[in-house]
Each structure stands twice: as C-alpha cells, then as structure tokens.
Amino acid sequence: MLKLGQLSLDVPFFQAAMSGYSDYAMRKLAKVYGAPLTFTGVILAKSAANSKVIGRTLFKPYDDEHPVGAQILGDRPQVMAEAAKALVGIGYDLIDLNFACPAPKVLRHQRGGFLLKEPQTIIEIYRRVRDDVSCPVLVKLRTGFDNTPESSDNFWKVVSQLCADGVDGLIIHGRNVKQKFTGSADWNILAEVKHRFPQTTIIGSGDLFDATRAAEVMKTSKVDGIALARGAVGNPWILRNLRFIFEGKSVPGPPSLGEQKQAILQHFKMIEQLYLPKKAIKYFRKFIIGYCNFHPSRKKTQKALLAAADKNQLLAAIDVWYG
Numbered sequence: 662m663l664k665l666g667q668l669s670l671d672v673p674f675f676q677a678a679m680s681g682y683s684d685y686a687m688r689k690l691a692k693v694y695g696a697p698l699t700f701t702g703v704i705l706a707k708s709a710a711n712s713k714v715i716g717r718t719l720f721k722p723y724d725d726e727h728p729v730g731a732q733i734l735g736d737r738p739q740v741m742a743e744a745a746k747a748l749v750g751i752g753y754d755l756i757d758l759n760f761a762c763p764a765p766k767v768l769r770h771q772r773g774g775f776l777l778k779e780p781q782t783i784i785e786i787y788r789r790v791r792d793d794v795s796c797p798v799l800v801k802l803r804t805g806f807d808n809t810p811e812s813s814d815n816f817w818k819v820v821s822q823l824c825a826d827g828v829d830g831l832i833i834h835g836r837n838v839k840q841k842f843t844g845s846a847d848w849n850i851l852a853e854v855k856h857r858f859p860q861t862t863i864i865g866s867g868d869l870f871d872a873t874r875a876a877e878v879m880k881t882s883k884v885d886g887i888a889l890a891r892g893a894v895g896n897p898w899i900l901r902n903l904r905f906i907f908e909g910k911s912v913p914g915p916p917s918l919g920e921q922k923q924a925i926l927q928h929f930k931m932i933e934q935l936y937l938p939k940k941a942i943k944y945f946r947k948f949i950i951g952y953c954n955f956h957p958s959r960k961k962t963q964k965a966l967l968a969a970a971d972k973n974q975l976l977a978a979i980d981v982w983y984g
C-alpha cells in the first residue's frame with residue numbers, strides 16, 4: 662500500500678508524469694494494465710491558471726481514469742496556486758509540483774529544476790499551493806542542480822523543510838538537473854532521504870526498466886514507492902508485472918504476439934480519439950518503438966510499422982507482423 666496524503670493506493674507504484682507521452686491514452690492504458698495512479702505531463706501553471714486554456718478538453722481528466730494527478734510548472738507561488746485550484750476544479754485528484762525539469766527552455770525561464778538553486782522559492786510555492794487546495798500535494802525533485810556541495814546543501818534544505826512541513830510525498834529522480842538523463846540514477850541518495858526522513862512518503866524514480874528489478878531497487882532503498890517512466894513507454898506489461906509482484910503472484914512471461922497486438926491496437930484507438938489522423942500516426946511512432954522490442958523480429962516489425970503513413974497502412978502492417 663502507498664499513502665499519498667488522504668489517498669491510499671493498493672500497490673506502491675504509479676505511472677510517472679511524462680511530457681509528450683502521458684496523455685489520456687497512455688494514462689488509461691497504464692490503468693488498464695495495473696497502475697493505481699497516473700500523472701499528466703507537466704503543465705505550465707500560467708496556462709492552467711488561464712480560464713480559457715483550462716477549458717480545452719485536452720486538459721481535462723476523463724471520468725474513467727481516476728485517480729489521476731496533474732503536474733504543474735512555474736516560479737510564482739500565486740500562479741502555481743491558481744493553477745492547482747483550476748486543475749482540481751476540473752477534476753484532478755492530486756497536484757504534483759515540478760522542480761525537476763532539465764529542459765533548457767524551462768531553465769532559462771528559471772522554472773523546474775532551476776529552482777533547486779532557490780530552496781526558499783520551492784518552499785513558498787509548496788506552502789501556497791498546499792494551503793489553497795484540499796487534495797494531496799506532491800513535490801517532484803531531482804537530487805540537486807549539479808554535483809557541487811552547494812547544490813547538495815540546497816537539496817537537503819528543500820527536502821528537510823518539505824518533510825518538516827508534512828508534504829504528502831516527494832517524488833525524487835536520482836539524477837541532478839545538469840545530468841539530464843546521462844549516467845545512472847543514484848538510488849543511494851534516495852535510500853538516504855528515506856533513512857533521514859522515515860515519516861515522509863518517498864517515491865523513487867530513475868532507470869526502472871524491468872518490473873522485478875524495480876521492485877528490488879524499491880526494497881533495497883526502502884523507499885515507499887516507485888514511479889515508472891521510460892520503462893512503461895510501449896511496455897504496459899511492466900505495470901502489469903509490478904502489480905503481480907506486489908500482489909505476491911508470480912510474474913508472467915513476456916507478452917505473446919496476440920497480447921502485443923491487443924495492447925498496440927487499444928493504445929492506438931485511444932490516440933486516434935485524441936488527435937487528428939496525421940498527428941495520431943506520427944505521435945504513435947515513439948510508442949511503436951517500445952512495443953516492437955517484444956517482437957521476435959524487432960527490426961523488421963519496427964521498420965514496417967514506422968513506415969505506415971496512415972491508419973490503414975498501420976493496421977495492415979500490424980496484421981502482417983502480429984497475425
């Protein structure tokens with residue numbers, strides 16, 4: 662079980678926020694395959710706080726996907742609080758504050774991971790949001806801005822203050838901002854955070870590509886839960902397998918071709934409902950690459966599916982390669 666404020670999950674993992682990926686289609690699929698909670702990709706607070714923008718269907722959670730969290734990005738406490746209220750107003754069950762994003766544009770605007778240099782801003786934003794919404798509020802961090810002692814000091818300042826404030830959960834990606842996605846995630850820091858702050862719910866993130874291994878990393882580091890990101894792209898079975906592990910069942914083998922076909926079609930059908938036909942085909946390609954990893958003729962299947970220029974071609978290629 663995983664407790665995030667007043668929300669209790671029956672298994673201690675969830676689908677992480679992934680910009681450009683964790684739209685309704687990926688979230689719903691994650692739910693169908695066993696994730697007890699999912700998150701939107703990061704949403705700019707300024708947009709969410711704007712009533713015209715938030716009214717667009719793109720932002721709204723669907724009735725059949727709860728509980729679902731919205732993640733916001735910004736540098737001003739008031740705007741972040743307004744965004745959080747608006748997102749809760751349209752139905753989100755949790756709010757996650759992003760102080761982790763390493764994208765150059767985000768750093769230039771002094772948002773996301775940049776704020777790990779300014780512990781006090783993070784604390785002010787967190788307090789303001791927490792006071793303004795009644796749902797659980799989580800905070801997403803990396804382990805610092807870079808690898809300097811000053812960054813490390815700032816990280817521990819942020820963590821200790823948020824823990825002292827009784828934050829509902831910290832999601833920590835075990836890399837610093839400068840690292841982006843290079844090197845490997847440092848789960849020792851996550852273990853240290855949990856050791857120093859045993860009362861706070863700590864969720865680990867980083868390099869979780871296999872269910873059995875992910876469950877082991879969680880056990881070794883003693884964190885309360887784990888967030889699945891890249892490992893779940895074109896691989897909803899990692900979520901199914903994690904659920905099996907936490908329910909004490911044995912892990913099923915790799916998905917059969919029939920199971921792969923079913924997931925691909927189910928996923929694409931939802932994407933088709935969200936985007937115009939041209940965009941849907943292009944957008945789905947990044948997931949196809951993941952799905953094809955399970956196919957015995959990976960390269961040929963990938964080539965055939967990626968070459969599809971429209972829906973009919975895609976469905977025909979799926980029939981050829983998946984039977």
Ligand SMILES: Cc1cc2nc3c(=O)[nH]c(=O)nc-3n(C[C@H](O)[C@H](O)[C@H](O)COP(=O)(O)O)c2cc1C
Pocket residue numbers: 677678679680681682701702703732759761762801834866867868869870888889890891892
């Ligand atoms: C394409 C991509 C988009 C991401 N978007 C977000 C995001 O919107 N918000 C966030 O907090 N983290 C985001 N992340 C980070 C992931 O949630 C996760 O913390 C990170 O990828 C480490 O986990 P992994 O190594 O298992 O993928 C993103 C990662 C990737 C690869």
